[in-house]
Amino acid sequence: MTESEKLFERASHRIPGGVNSPARSWRSVGGTPLFLEHAEGPYVWDADGNRYVDYVGSFGPAIVGHARGEVVTAVQSAASKGLSFGAPTANENAMAERLCDLVPSLDMVRLVNSGTEAAMSAIRLARGATGRNKVVKFTGCYHGHVDALLVQAGSGALTHGIPGSPGVPESVVADTISLPYNDISAAFDVFTEYGDEIACVMVEPVAGNMNCVPPAMGFLEGLRDLCSDHGALLIFDEVMTGFRVGLHGAQGRYGVTPDLTALGKVIGGGLPVGAFGGRRDIMEHLSPQGPVYQAGTLSGNPLATAAGLATLEIVSQPGFYEAVEATTERLVTGMRERAEAAGVPLATNHVGGMFGLFFTDRPAVRTFEDVQSCDTDRFARFFHAMVAGGVYMAPSAFEAGFVSAMHDDTAIEATLDAATDAFASLNATTEAARHG
Numbered sequence: 001m002t003e004s005e006k007l008f009e010r011a012s013h014r015i016p017g018g019v020n021s022p023a024r025s026w027r028s029v030g031g032t033p034l035f036l037e038h039a040e041g042p043y044v045w046d047a048d049g050n051r052y053v054d055y056v057g058s059f060g061p062a063i064v065g066h067a068r069g070e071v072v073t074a075v076q077s078a079a080s081k082g083l084s085f086g087a088p089t090a091n092e093n094a095m096a097e098r099l100c101d102l103v104p105s106l107d108m109v110r111l112v113n114s115g116t117e118a119a120m121s122a123i124r125l126a127r128g129a130t131g132r133n134k135v136v137k138f139t140g141c142y143h144g145h146v147d148a149l150l151v152q153a154g155s156g157a158l159t160h161g162i163p164g165s166p167g168v169p170e171s172v173v174a175d176t177i178s179l180p181y182n183d184i185s186a187a188f189d190v191f192t193e194y195g196d197e198i199a200c201v202m203v204e205p206v207a208g209n210m211n212c213v214p215p216a217m218g219f220l221e222g223l224r225d226l227c228s229d230h231g232a233l234l235i236f237d238e239v240m241t242g243f244r245v246g247l248h249g250a251q252g253r254y255g256v257t258p259d260l261t262a263l264g265k266v267i268g269g270g271l272p273v274g275a276f277g278g279r280r281d282i283m284e285h286l287s288p289q290g291p292v293y294q295a296g297t298l299s300g301n302p303l304a305t306a307a308g309l310a311t312l313e314i315v316s317q318p319g320f321y322e323a324v325e326a327t328t329e330r331l332v333t334g335m336r337e338r339a340e341a342a343g344v345p346l347a348t349n350h351v352g353g354m355f356g357l358f359f360t361d362r363p364a365v366r367t368f369e370d371v372q373s374c375d376t377d378r379f380a381r382f383f384h385a386m387v388a389g390g391v392y393m394a395p396s397a398f399e400a401g402f403v404s405a406m407h408d409d410t411a412i413e414a415t416l417d418a419a420t421d422a423f424a425s426l427n428a429t430t431e432a433a434r435h436g
């Protein structure tokens with residue numbers, strides 16, 4: 001038994017499924033999760049001392065690389081001054097100002113403790129500010145485990161085949177409408193029918209929880225127009241894409257400005273942080289200025305703002321995103337070449353520092369149906385071969401991959417070498433199966 005196996009055995013007695021978040025479970029690929037012991041740069045080490053090139057990056061936050069000196073020092077220095085006060089601190093101003101400077105839609109912002117909280121609060125605010133109840137979302141998008149949004153959701157809910165969730169009453173999702181991603185005509189039809197009842201449309205501007213699916217040409221623009229025409233609010237859930245696809249988020253990249261934005265992941269630099277913000281006249285509905293209630297004992301926590309500010313400082317350096325994107329491009333191009341050489345059909349998507357690998361015959365992946373056409377058994381075999389070759393990826397065919405600024409030539413070459421063997425092993429297994 002490996003150390004990870006022993007640890008997982010123990011975990012399973014006291015932690016449901018042995019993990020504190022379903023996305024970490026290996027149920028869909030088989031086997032037991034690696035327990036990680038430490039991380040540095042582009043690498044993670046497991047409890048048995050094995051090193052892996054990491055493409056999980058804590059599911060997005062680790063864009064500057066693990067245990068980056070500037071971030072660790074900032075957190076240590078903040079910790080020595082006290083861990084939490086329940087009173088305002090100067091760094092909360094610095095964080096709010098920085099976010100409003102960088103993210104086009106933000107006039108005002110409030111810090112929370114997770115992406116789930118950010119999405120949940122943004123929905124409440126949109127409903128409170130418009131006096132309407134209906135919420136439009138998209139199948140395969142994930143906005144945290146918010147009751148009203150756990151309808152046809154992505155990420156762990158998709159991996160483990162849970163379209164909704166027991167414990168979410170019908171009444172709570174009665175005003176939630178889930179539409180196909182990248183299908184603007186479906187959104188048009190819903191607005192024609194319910195236009196004056198819709199409080200908001202919430203969308204991942206690059207879908208990152210059904211693997212990685214970029215927005216179709218005109219999709220985000222179309223949603224913007226529909227919302228403006230009908231007095232509904234457009235909410236971009238940029239918890240994943242914020243500071244991942246560019247310095248100004250997906251909204252900067254695609255030039256579409258939402259009314260509200262949810263953030264998380266990268267802005268916490270590895271600590272638990274979320275944020276939501278947007279137009280001043282909407283944000284002023286929030287308590288204590290307005291009547292829409294929202295609160296948090298640890299919101300704006302000093303360690304979290306220190307880690308966040310240090311991370312935002314690094315990603316603001318000129319050329320940061322160009323370099324991360326070039327690395328990502330090199331990785332997916334190399335993957336496609338290796339797959340083709342081995343005769344394995346593979347489609348890829350990538351935007352900024354996020355990417356998707358799809359074991360499908362379809363030439364391109366643009367919709368939820370395309371994503372679902374992927375061969376999950378083949379992915380599972382690929383995943384295990386990559387782990388054996390020293391590469392750590394998310395244990396699901398439906399999670400995106402993440403590249404950091406610390407993924408250098410050595411790390412990418414090692415990954416592509418492992419992939420060459422992994423693709424070859426898929427063929428070997430297929431041949432064996434075919435010949436009985």
Ligand SMILES: *Cc1c(COP(=O)(O)O)cnc(C)c1O
Binds near residue numbers: 116144204209240
């Ligand atoms: C990860 C994620 C969330 C949830 O954030 P947590 O910090 O896990 O609560 C919400 N929306 C999107 C788009 C995400 O990727």
